[in-house]
Amino acid sequence: MTEISSNGNHEISLTVEDDSIQNSPCPPPCKPKQESPLITFSLPFMQKMLAEVVGTYFLIFAGCASVAVNTDYDKVVTLPGISIVWGLAVMVLIYSVGHISGAHFNPSVTIAFATCKRFPWKQVPAYVAAQVLGSTLAAGTLRLLFSGKQDHFVGTVPSGSDIQSFVMEFIITFYLMFIVSGVATDNRATGELAGLAIGATVLLNVMFAGPISGASMNPARTLGPAIVWSQYKGIWIYMVAPILGAVCGAWVYNMVRYTDKPSREIAKSASFFKATVPT
Structure with missing residues (x-):
């Protein structure tokens, strides 16, 4: 029945x-x-899905657009400029929809939170699907805008050996998730600065890892353009390394977060005391 x-x-x-x-x-x-x-099916959950689709769309659109423009217009954006675009995009989107969906925009972040029991496993497939959909739509939009001679692949591929890119992606995603866990899940942290801290981390990672692996840190960021351009070289690196790095980063932070100092004492010395990414 x-x-x-x-x-x-x-x-x-x-x-x-x-x-x-x-x-x-x-x-x-x-x-x-x-x-x-x-x-x-609930309205709040559908709102979360929409926030993840839209947020991932604008993140991938802005970041990959900076790569396309830099390629087509005599390196006018430059590597530091591309890094700043990715960092700023992450920061403003966290402040925009972080209170709605948690502003994951990244399957590795979603999975890492789930392994730490900070996110329900039953919602993981829906979140990942929303993130991949947003990334694919953004990549499709960019391919329509930059057509003909301007049609350049804006995905991520290893510039050197596969193992070099794998290790680099693991380390930078570990670093990113460690920062995310610190500023977004620990009530002793200055929560209002979470967007700034996470955006700055992405900026730093793209600055030095971009020329090596593309600094993906995000399976959806790589998978969307790969689907649109049908280019899957080294795709396994960007599906495996970021997830492993994020899970390890989250668990390592959980191991070092312990303190015997009461939270109320720490709160007295903190100017901000509020988590911005709900779980």
């Missing part, structure tokens, strides 16, 4: 029950308990 119900919180629940159980001759003492809805 299928039952669809709604309530005042704009939530629609789809409940699926087995008729064979309901019609079972089993006496009342062994009657199964009433089960909770198996599939639930």
Whole structure:
């Protein structure tokens, strides 16, 4: 039997029950308990999905557009300029939608939070799908805008050996997730500065890792352009290394975050005391 119900919180629940159980001759003492809805679609969750799609779209659009413009217009943006674009894009988007979806924009961040039990595993596939969709749409938009002679691949590929890029992606994503865990999940940190700290970390990583591996740190950032341009060289590096790096970074921070000093004492000396990325 299928039952669809709604309530005042704009939530629609789809409940699926087995008729064979309901019609079972089993006496009342062994009657199964009433089960909770198996599939639930809520307005707040859909808002989170939309925020992840839009946020990832603008992040990839801005960052990859800086790469395209730099390639087509005599290196006018330069490597420092590209680094600044990526860092600023991350920063402003965290402040824009961080309070809605957590501003992940990155499957490796989502998975790392889930492994630390700071994000529900059941929402991970939806978040990852939203992030990949946003990245693919952004890459498709850029290919339409920069066509003909201006059509250059804006994805990430290893410039040297695969192992060099793999290690580089692991380290910079570890670094990024370590910072994210510190400023976004620890209530002793200055939460209002999370966007600035994370954006600055991305800027630094792109500055020195960009020429080597492309400084992806994000499977969705690599996968979107790869799908649009059908170029998958070294794709496994950007699917595996960022996820491993993010998970390790999150767990290492969890190991060093312990303190025997009461939070209220730390709060007295902190000018800001609020986490910006909800879990």
